[in-house]
Amino acid sequence: MEFDRNGNWGSAVDGFQMSIRFDRMEFRTNEPVVATIILRNISTNLLRCSRPYGDDRDIGISIVKENGNALLDSAELGRTSGHSGWIEPGVQIKWIANLTTRFGLSEPGVYSVSSHRQTTMFGTN
Numbered sequence: 419m420e421f422d423r424n425g426n427w428g429s430a431v432d433g434f435q436m437s438i439r440f441d442r443m444e445f446r447t448n449e450p451v452v453a454t455i456i457l458r459n460i461s462t463n464l465l466r467c468s469r470p471y472g473d474d475r476d477i478g479i480s481i482v483k484e485n486g487n488a489l490l491d492s493a494e495l496g497r498t499s500g501h502s503g504w505i506e507p508g509v510q511i512k513w514i515a516n517l518t519t520r521f522g523l524s525e526p527g528v529y530s531v532s533s534h535r536q537t538t539m540f541g542t543n
Contacts, residue, residue, distance in 0.1 A: 428533075433461030438479075438533040447526050451517040453479070455533050458510040465505050474515035477533050481521050484528040489521045 427437045437456045445451050455477050459465050474493070481489040505511065517523055517531070 430460055433459060433463060433465050434467070434535075435460050436533055436535060438531060448518065448524060450519075451523055453515045453517055453531065453533075455479075455513045455515060456510050457505075457513075457535065459505040459507055462507050464507065467503060467505055467511075474513045474520070477513055477515065477535055479515060479517065479520070480532045480534070481517065481523075482530045483525075484530075489523075489529075491521060493520055 425437045426439050427435050429435070435458050437454075437458075439454050439456075441452070441454075455474065457467070457477075479491060479493075481491075483489065523529075
């Protein structure tokens, strides 16, 4: 897993690790900018992770323009409905997010994108 060259993996937190990736680095204005976000269990334990929506709204995404201004995320975040699932060691969950729709990307420029997720974890051996 550590040798995933396209991974863009963040730091491990509580047995989970997250990645955000794109199929390329440049996009045309108003072209769909699609991100693939992966959450994986890197522990040796079975971990539970809440997923209130079951889609890309479960993932916090931040986009900052080169001038330092953050774009507004139109996704409805923060709601919890109690849905959760157990994630086996070594298993990954993948989400696809259209950032053009979610953030209204319409201006040319250089953007920095990051993903984050609050997790509620309960581990078992």
